[in-house]
Amino acid sequence: MKITEVKIIVCSPGRNFVTVKIFTDEGLTGVGDATLNGRELAVASYLQDHLAPLLIGRDPRRIEDIWQYFYKGAYWRRGPVTMAAIAGIDTALWDIKAKAANMPLYQLLGGASREKVLCYTHAQGRDIAEAVEAVGKRKEQGYKAIRVQVGIPGLPDVYGTGAKSVTNNALDDAVPHEETWSTSKYLRYVPELFKAVREAHGWDIELLHDTHHRLTPIEAARLGKDLEFARLFWLEDAVAAEHQEGFRLIRKHTTTPLAVGEVFNTIWDARLLMEEQLIDYIRMTTVHAGGVTALRRIMDFASVYNVRTACHGAMDMSPICLGANLHLDLWVPNFGIQEYSGYLPQILEVFPSAWSLSDGYLHPGEAVGHGVDIDERLAEKYPYQRAYLPVNRLEDGTLWHW
Incomplete structure (x- = not known):
């Protein structure tokens, strides 16, 4: 061939x-x-x-x-x-x-280690009441695990909370959208969010939270400690991805599980974190980690150090990536969870897929291959449009991590 x-x-x-x-x-x-x-x-x-x-x-x-x-x-x-x-x-x-x-594909990798793949989705609100309501809607849809984000009083819409949270980037923006951030306001408000969510929805659902790389190690340690009462499934991307050693400090001060990896590209970006067991979940994904070959190797390495997998699964990766991830998820022995933020209807039309979602679980399907294709004729109707992810500034104008 x-x-x-x-x-x-x-x-x-x-x-x-x-x-x-x-x-x-x-x-x-x-x-x-x-x-x-x-x-x-x-x-x-x-x-x-x-x-x-x-x-x-x-x-x-x-x-x-x-x-x-x-x-x-x-x-x-x-x-x-x-x-x-x-x-x-x-x-x-x-x-x-x-x-x-x-x-x-999962059969070629060695066969299934489970019958279905637990996934988490997103719920957000501009304030705590709206976020609590959004969690309830996700529960009604059958999700067993939900990532919760909330707007911060005194700040405009921030990552994962406003109108742009569905797509994260605006295709009609000529330049990146700029957001405003205050770490001190955020650290005071987020524990109140999870107190309200637990009071409203109880303990039969897994809760996750994403700081989006915005904290210093000591700030992340403080937040992790402040959130221990909520028994989070994990605290995600606590510090900038370059700060692998910073997780040592975080680990010393909190028992909240830690997850990181969506912006990592190779095993070398996460080697220290896994070898020293500084994280609980590695969130690398097929498209950003070098494909099935590389991600399978990373997953095996993680298993040696009791780190579980949690593939990044935002809408900015196509259904092809999700399909490949799900075959790895079904196979990998040290599986943790799979992110699923959903797709716009026209995306699913362009990328017909064998994978399915039911009652909070995903499955890659039984089609040969990874089960996802592209409708080239339909794709031609949607030409490329220049778009950017947002950028972030502190209240004094300093450029910060988005």
């Missing part, structure tokens, strides 16, 4: 997505997600101009060799653009391999 053609498809059915489609001389095709939110065309160019030409004539079954060729062979290793590009190719190759074997 030989690779005969590689297409790079960029479309925007409410969000921008970069898709790799690989064709073979035996008629099998595979697709992979290569989306890097806010920098999509950088990845598309990397693929089109540098990687795709090197795939023609190669055997698509030699997935490991191809992965190593693009990773080690580039000399300039790692980074979000490189790893998203490799991920798109790698996921498409695994799709082809599973189709050639006539089985769903």
Whole structure:
């Protein structure tokens, strides 16, 4: 079997997505997600101009060799653009391999370790009352785990709370939307949020919270300690991702479980965190970690240190990425939870998928391959639109972590 053609498809059915489609001389095709939110065309160019030409004539079954060729062979290793590009190719190759074997991807990985995949979704509000109500609606929909975010009094809408929280980026914005942040106001208010949620909804639901990398280690330690009464499933992205050593301080001061990893690109970004058991959940995802090949390796490494998996699953990764994640979720022994923020209807039309959601659980389905495809004709109706993620400033104007 030989690779005969590689297409790079960029479309925007409410969000921008970069898709790799690989064709073979035996008629099998595979697709992979290569989306890097806010920098999509950088990845598309990397693929089109540098990687795709090197795939023609190669055997698509030699997935490991191809992965190593693009990773080690580039000399300039790692980074979000490189790893998203490799991920798109790698996921498409695994799709082809599973189709050639006539089985769903999770069977090729070693078979299922569970019957279904627990997921968490998002609930938010501009104030505590609105957030508490949103949690109730999610419970009614069957979710067993919910990430809760709230607006902060005295601040305009912030990450995960306002009108932009559904998509996080506005396709009609010519420049990034700027948000305003106050750590002191946030630290005082968030414990009140979870007190209200527990009083309203009890203890039969798992609660999660995302600080979005905005705290220093000592601030994160204080928040974790202040939230211990709520028994969170986890506190996510407590400090900037570069601060691996900072988790040592956080770990000393709180028993609240910690999760991180959505902006990590390789195992090297998380090695210390896992080796020293400074986190409880690793949140890396297929498209940002270098594909199925790399993420499977990271998951195995995590299992050695009693760290569980929790793939990032926001809407800025296409249903292809979610499908690949779910096959890994179903297989991996040290599974924790899968994020699921949902998709706009037109996204699901462009990316027909075998995966399904029922009563708070996901399943990748039994279709051969990873079970997700792209409708190229429909994708053409949604051309790329320049878009940015927001940026964040403190009240005095200092640029801060978003």
